[in-house]
Amino acid sequence: MQDLFGGGAAARNRVVLDGTFAHFREHVRALVAADVPAEDVEYVVAAPSALRADEGGALFETREQPTPAPDPGGATLSLPRAAVARIETASHHRSDAVWRTLHRVVARIAGGERDLLDDSLDPDVVALTRFEKAIRRDAHKMHAFVRFRRLEDDDARGGERFVAWYQPSHRIVGREARFFRERFPSMDWSILTPDGCAHWNGARVVLTPGVDRDAAPKDDDWEALWCDYYASIFNPARVKLDAMRAEMPKKFWHTLPETQQMESLLADVPRRLEEMRRNSRRMADSAAAFVPGGADLSALREALASCEGCELCTNGTRAVAGEGRANARIALLGEQPGDVEERSGRPFVGPAGEELGEALRAAGLTREDLYVTNAVKHFRHDLRGKRRIHKRPTVEHVSRCQPWVDAELAAVEPEALVCLGVTAGRAVFGPTHRAPDPNAAPTPRSSRYAPRTFTTFHPAAILRAPDEARRERLRSHLLATLRRASQDRGAPVR
Numbered sequence: 027m028q029d030l031f032g033g034g035a036a037a038r039n040r041v042v043l044d045g046t047f048a049h050f051r052e053h054v055r056a057l058v059a060a061d062v063p064a065e066d067v068e069y070v071v072a073a074p075s076a077l078r079a080d081e082g083g084a085l086f087e088t089r090e091q092p093t094p095a096p097d098p099g100g101a102t103l104s105l106p107r108a109a110v111a112r113i114e115t116a117s118h119h120r121s122d123a124v125w126r127t128l129h130r131v132v133a134r135i136a137g138g139e140r141d142l143l144d145d146s147l148d149p150d151v152v153a154l155t156r157f158e159k160a161i162r163r164d165a166h167k168m169h170a171f172v173r174f175r176r177l178e179d180d181d182a183r184g185g186e187r188f189v190a191w192y193q194p195s196h197r198i199v200g201r202e203a204r205f206f207r208e209r210f211p212s213m214d215w216s217i218l219t220p221d222g223c224a225h226w227n228g229a230r231v232v233l234t235p236g237v238d239r240d241a242a243p244k245d246d247d248w249e250a251l252w253c254d255y256y257a258s259i260f261n262p263a264r265v266k267l268d269a270m271r272a273e274m275p276k277k278f279w280h281t282l283p284e285t286q287q288m289e290s291l292l293a294d295v296p297r298r299l300e301e302m303r304r305n306s307r308r309m310a311d312s313a314a315a316f317v318p319g320g321a322d323l324s325a326l327r328e329a330l331a332s333c334e335g336c337e338l339c340t341n342g343t344r345a346v347a348g349e350g351r352a353n354a355r356i357a358l359l360g361e362q363p364g365d366v367e368e369r370s371g372r373p374f375v376g377p378a379g380e381e382l383g384e385a386l387r388a389a390g391l392t393r394e395d396l397y398v399t400n401a402v403k404h405f406r407h408d409l410r411g412k413r414r415i416h417k418r419p420t421v422e423h424v425s426r427c428q429p430w431v432d433a434e435l436a437a438v439e440p441e442a443l444v445c446l447g448v449t450a451g452r453a454v455f456g457p458t459h460r461a462p463d464p465n466a467a468p469t470p471r472s473s474r475y476a477p478r479t480f481t482t483f484h485p486a487a488i489l490r491a492p493d494e495a496r497r498e499r500l501r502s503h504l505l506a507t508l509r510r511a512s513q514d515r516g517a518p519v520r
């Protein structure tokens with residue numbers, strides 16, 4: 027036996043590798059050429075934490091660098107390209123045992139077993155395949171779980187660098203840098219791992235020694251955005267905890283911002299599943315299936331409570347029915363109940379209701395004279411903390427809710443209908459309806475609900491008007507419309 031690296035007649039040749047395939051290849055070439063069997067070589071990889079950036083600058087430069095072994099007689103090894111690729115992949119495995127396996131595989135192929143890798147039952151091939159699989163699995167996880175945080179960096183393009191800390195199971199950061207370079211070519215990024223770090227600057231990937239986790243940033247201003255996004259795509263029906271733990275081992279959790287909210291998302295799973303079940307039951311095309319035929323207003327009100335005509339029935343709010351005289355001459359149609367209306371179960375009793383009340387008084391009308399309802403019966407909103415922020419219903423919400431409006435107004439048969447705001451106008455005249463000219467006199471049109479149908483401004487639009495002048499114009503239009511609706515009588519308008 028020959029000790030290639032000195033040290034006398036030791037039974038073992040100790041080879042200190044830097045963990046790269048290139049370094050292994052350099053040594054194995056000499057060892058195989060010298061007929062040193064794998065069993066007589068002790069391969070070790072220098073602990074990455076022993077590496078420092080100032081030790082020559084190259085990644086994985088070892089302090090304990092052995093004297094490079096000469097390649098006796100200048101012998102070269104020639105291996106099939108596919109075999110080299112497989113050996114290269116396996117060489118990223120962290121186990122020290124990998125090197126002896128690879129050494130044996132190299133020696134056997136070089137020794138004439140050219141088809142060795144086709145023998146899937148051969149113990150060395152079995153081991154090689156196991157190492158390769160582990161690397162592919164680890165790469166897959168890295169692609170999925172690396173999370174970048176944005177840092178200001180004057181030297182980076184656009185003054186920002188995206189930095190991730192990650193702990194792969196194997197030494198794959200250099201190998202996988204190619205994947206991230208292709209996926210994120212236009213941003214400067216760094217992936218820091220305990221084994222080594224990869225940095226992309228738009229031109230090339232630079233590798234540097236590994237770092238501790240503390241070197242990585244923990245938060246950035248995009249994190250909240252990402253967490254919101256994750257919560258919004260989180261599908262409770264897909265949660266399989268065991269699979270999740272297997273796929274996303276706990277060791278990755280601290281680098282994943284979304285996992286910080288995992289507990290609360292998981293706690294919410296039963297409620298959201300119930301919501302989804304209800305959603306799948308409801309998906310009738312509209313409220314039509316829930317509207318009793320020929321019903322009077324009180325039967326309609328009762329039936330409305332269990333409407334599942336659209337997904338708004340699952341948003342935790344109750345449906346607010348219209349209210350007022352069953353034979354009112356004038357009906358008002360709003361958009362949807364607001365926060366106050368949903369709580370009290372009555373239309374137009376919040377701030378917009380107060381504004382409307384003023385206009386009604388000025389027009390000489392009282393709520394008791396009217397029938398007041400909305401185009402959409404549930405309160406569509408966004409949650410901001412504990413606040414429920416109004417969200418305009420879509421054309422689809424309006425159209426799914428239309429059977430309720432049809433039934434209510436068929437029961438009331440008003441002579442005049444006043445549409446408050448664009449949503450109400452669209453519910454009656456279709457999606458192309460636009461807000462009226464605030465300076466033009468209100469003009470009735472015939473609709474399927476009433477021979478004289480007006481469109482005017484919503485009281486909430488008056489409250490939101492950007493200035494006093496605009497507010498007054500919208501207010502005047504609403505008042506003029508109510509007056510005209512209450513005074514005009516006579517032949518239906520065409």
Ligand code: URA
Pocket residue numbers: 360361362363364367372373374375376378379400486
């Ligand atoms: N806005 C509406 O459109 N309807 C209400 O009931 C309250 C506010």
